[in-house]
Amino acid sequence: MKELEMYPSPFCKRYWKETIKEFSSLKNVVLIGLLIALQVVVGLLYIPVTAEVRIKFDFIVSSLIGMIFGPLVGMVSGAISDVLSFVIHPTGPFFIGYTLTSALAGFIYGIFFYRTRIKFWKLIAAKLIVNMVCNAFLGTLWYYIYMNKDLVFEALITSFWIRFTKNIVLLPLEVMVIYTIFKQLFLILETKKLIVLQDPAMKWF
Numbered sequence: 001m002k003e004l005e006m007y008p009s010p011f012c013k014r015y016w017k018e019t020i021k022e023f024s025s026l027k028n029v030v031l032i033g034l035l036i037a038l039q040v041v042v043g044l045l046y047i048p049v050t051a052e053v054r055i056k057f058d059f060i061v062s063s064l065i066g067m068i069f070g071p072l073v074g075m076v077s078g079a080i081s082d083v084l085s086f087v088i089h090p091t092g093p094f095f096i097g098y099t100l101t102s103a104l105a106g107f108i109y110g111i112f113f114y115r116t117r118i119k120f121w122k123l124i125a126a127k128l129i130v131n132m133v134c135n136a137f138l139g140t141l142w143y144y145i146y147m148n149k150d151l152v153f154e155a156l157i158t159s160f161w162i163r164f165t166k167n168i169v170l171l172p173l174e175v176m177v178i179y180t181i182f183k184q185l186f187l188i189l190e191t192k193k194l195i196v197l198q199d200p201a202m203k204w205f
Contacts, residue, residue, distance in 0.1 A: 006196040007115045010071070018115065019070035032073060035065050039081040044089055049166060059105070059130065063178050064185070066109030067118070068194050074114075078106030097142035105134045115196055118182065120204045123175050131167035131174075139163050 007015045022028050043058035058081070066074035082102040086094050112126035140160040183202060189195040 004115065004193060004196045006117065009116075010111050010114075015115065016072075019072045019110070022069045022073050028069065028073075032065070032069060032077060035061055035068075036077050036081050036084070039065070039077065040084045040088065043081060043085050050162065055166070055170065059127070059174060060177060060181060062102075062106050063109040063113065063126070064181070066106055066111075067113035067182070068189065069110070070114035071107045071110030074106030074108075074110035075103045076106075078102035078104070092146075095142065095146045097138070097145060101134045101138045101142065104138075105130045108134075117196070118198055118202060120179065120202055123178050123182075124171075127171060127175050127178065131171055132164070135167050136160060136163040 005014070005018070007018075010016075022032075039058050039061035042061055043056060045057055047055040049055060062074065062078060062081075065077050069077075079099050079102060082099040083094075108130050109126055112122045116122075137160065140156065140163055143159065144156060179202065183200065186195070186198045186200060190197055
């Protein structure tokens with residue numbers, strides 16, 4: 001089995017050709033299906049903070065899918081897992097906004113973790129973007145649209161700051177969770193030729 005190619009950045013044609021090829025292997029499709037199932041199960045577990053804010057753990061599986069299979073698979077897996085979660089455990093009418101957010105998060109993790117030497121700053125950057133853009137900003141917007149509430153500026157800002165604060169507070173913990181899990185899985189995934197060779201120390205830069 002040949003060594004996987006490492007890319008300095010996602011801004012090259014070969015990188016995106018490789019991400020598309022991840023869909024063509026039966027072994028990959030089976031593993032992706034298993035990881036999506038795991039993401040659905042983990043996504044059903046959460047800690048309620050307020051009526052509209054929850055602490056969830058599906059980011060662990062989403063980041064893992066992004067690291068192994070890249071941004072396109074991460075995006076598709078995120079969308080599928082959100083739809084399946086709704087089918088299995090609906091909490092109200094289906095809303096496409098949450099599906100788009102889940103897909104975007106998977107895409108972001110793939111951009112930062114796929115076929116690259118993973119550094120600690122990349123963990124922070126990826127989780128910070130997901131927390132601020134997907135969870136805080138889009139989460140607030142989708143909630144108000146979903147609940148058919150008038151977009152009163154003051155109420156919208158208040159809701160955003162609640163989500164913003166939660167996501168900032170949780171950021172260090174979530175980064176350390178990803179860091180710990182990635183370090184434990186590096187050797188196994190490298191042996192199976194699922195990821196490029198990594199530095200076990202995972203330096204800052």
